[in-house]
Structures are given as C-alpha cells and as structure tokens.
Amino acid sequence: MDTSVWITLALTLKVAGCATAINLVLGVAVGWLLARRQFIGREFLDAVLTLPLVLPPTVMGYYLLVVIGKRGWLGHWLQQTFGVNLIFTWQGAVIAATIVAFPLVLKSARTAFESVDPQLEKAARVLGLSEWSVFFRVTIPMAWPGILAGVLLVFARSLGEFGATLMVAGSIPGRTQTLSIAVYEAVQAGQDDTANFLVAITSITCIAVLLAAGRLAPGRPQLR
C-alpha cells in the first residue's frame, strides 16, 4: 500500500501541475482578451467560460464524456485521425481538471488586467515599446499578483478535482486514480486505515501548497 500511495500522490501532482500550466497560458490570454478588447458576445463568452464554477461536476463530467468519449464528436474524430483516446487516461484527468478550474484564473486575470492603468501602457508605447514588449514588460508585471493568486487557486482546485475526473478518467490505480478518488474508493470499500492515511497525506500536501503560496505571493500588502 505504501508505494501505491506515493504513486497516487505523484500522479495527483502531475495532473494538477499540467492543468495549472495550461490554465496559466489560457487564463492570461483569455483574461486579457476579455479585459482589453471590445467584441460582440464578450460577456456571453465570460459567462460560458465561468460555467464550470457553478455547474455540478457531474454535469461537466457528462458534457466531457459526450464530447471527448469514444462516441463523442470530438473523441471520435481524435480516435479516427490520431488514434488518440482520452477517456480513462491521465490526460483525460488533466482536461477535466483544467476545465473545472479555468474560471478561477480567468476571473482573477481579467480583474487584474482591468486594474492596470491604460495610461501606463500608453506611456510605454510613446516611449517606443512594441505591443509585445508593452504586454510583457508593463501589463503582465503589473497584473502579476492577481494572476498568480488565480493560478494558485487553480492548482488547489485541480488537486481536489473529483466529480468530473472520476467520470472521465475513471479510477485506475497508478494511472488515473488521484488522491481524492483514492479516498473515495477507500471509504466505499470500508478501508478506514487507508482512508485515514490518504486523508492525512492530502491535508499535508494542501497545507504545503498554501504555505508555498504565501511565500510565492509576497506582493499582497504592496499590491497598491
């Protein structure tokens, strides 16, 4: 049991880490788009992308099954074209965690970008910086504390993702069984010793993440 717990923990961190990395890129891109660009359906897009925050995880899991399942339109196409199957794989778990946690970074990033004074960006442009340089040397550094807070929330949420992950990735020990699912399995089977151990590991991991988050985000008092 001992080694399998560490495999489960490593898998959980891998899934959460991948979901966080994807969300960092997507969250910054879409957050900036929503904050700085006017286009038709902007608020509608925001609402749709925020949906995973309010929809039950089972609903998200079902949507994912219908879309990326072997008989789903996207899943079928992936299978036919690339021979890729996402259901019951750790990559499927990453997709579930990514989508479920995405609103957290999106909201934070959008708010962070909106709070950056456009005058400063204008000044940078006047001083001759290209649009890319303005974005990476002015906008991002100023919005960073907000984005980072969102990213840490995403990591925490991905660590604990359960419902959609269970439906999409199943519970295969060593391959798709994350900590939260392993806890569920142990309780279902009445294996309280295993459950206690897993719960302790999960709690310690989360505390470590929160402490790390406190260190990583020293900017809070000096935000303004």
Place this chain on the structure above:
Amino acid sequence: MKHTPLRHRVGVALLALAPLAANAADLTVSAAASLTNAFKELGAAFEAQNPGTTVVFNFAASDALLAQIVKGAPADVFASADQEAMAKADAQKVLAAGSRRNFVSNSLVMIVPSDSMLGLKRLADLQKTEVKRVAIGNPASAPVGRYTKGSLVAAKVWAAVEPKAVMAQSVRQALDYVARGEVEAGFVYSTDAAIMKDKVKVVATIPTEAAITYPIAAVSTGPNPDAARKWLDFVVTSAAQAVLARHGFSKP
C-alpha cells in the same frame, strides 16, 4: 420597524436547515445496485399493500452501503449481491439476529458493446491486444468485481486482464462503460445486461466459483424494524418473486 433579535432569526434559519427526521413511516432499503429496477417496482407494490409506508431506496455497490450502515446510516434493510458483504455486516454486528436470508440468485456474464467487431467469445479472448480496456467492478467494494476476479483467476487470465481493468464503482457503472463503447468488454450480471439490450451484447455466461446468491437482512439499528420485517417477508412471496423473475433473477 421592530427588529427580531438576531439569534432568533438565526434560530429560525437553522430550523429550516435541520434535516427532516426520518419519517416514522419511512422504510429505508439499502440495496445492491443490480437490484435497482426490480426493487423500485417492488417498492410501489409494497406501498400499495402497506398504506402510509413510504419505501426509500439507497442503491450502490454492496460494500459502499455496508460502510454507510457501519457508520450509522439509518437503513432498515440491507440487501447485498454476495455473501461476503453480508458476512462483513454480520461480523460488525449491524444485522438483526436471525433476519438474514437468501432471496434471489443471478449469473455473471461477459458483455461487449453491441457494435463490437472484435468477435470476443471466451475469457481467453480478453488477452488479445485489440482489447485495451475491460470494465469490472472494483473487487474491494462491488461484489460483481469479486465474482469476476474469482472467475478470471480460475481461468488463469487475471494476470493478463488486470492491467486492462477499469474499476467501476458498481455493476451499473461497468454496464455504462460498455454501453458507451469506452471499453472493449465488461462483466456484469445477466439482469443488468438485460436492461441495455440495445447497447450491449452478452457473449458468454461465466461460471463462478461461489453461486451468486443475494442475501437480505434487517439492520439492527434501523429506525423502522416492523416495516423491515414486513419487507423481508414480502420479497419471498410468490408475487414479489414473480416480479424479480421478470427482471431476470432466479430463485436462490
């Protein structure tokens, strides 16, 4: 405007949140997932015979139900899909003395999606490389998984199948995985396969080491022992057995 003291208002709010204490006339039946359809039908018949009693069902894998009962879930009746789960309940002293009896039996089948082209026929076919995933109940919590594992071990194919196994929470989840075509094959009871005839195909009936008999018993801590006893007597009546037979269950 006169303000109600805050704690009164909080008190009223909390009252609204308090779970309704189980109605004295409720009979709570925790039953194996495979009994879902048959028991729902029996529940309606039982309510018709016992006016004023409402039958509340809790369907899940047998060991999950057992874990809930051991932790104090207010179930009156426990029906499991194998003797092992019931034996564990007995060992934990949660059964009413002398109430345990077997009431139906079932059989284990190997199923494939109805559009499967792999031509799987026997347990040994699961070793083929085209078979990537096989849905089986989790042996730790679902009796169907224990029966399946026992048969696969006896047929000496467990070592080949285990790496392909997708552990389902209950027999119904294994059925769903096959019906959706997410796995190449799966193991369920014949009664489960029958409810999704259009989506799954039974390719083999699998002999099991122990006969698949379902025990049922009253829970010693159940809030409604009278109704529990009535339910135990009811499920062995010829009328109830006829309903169970229509859902594919055999006599024990």
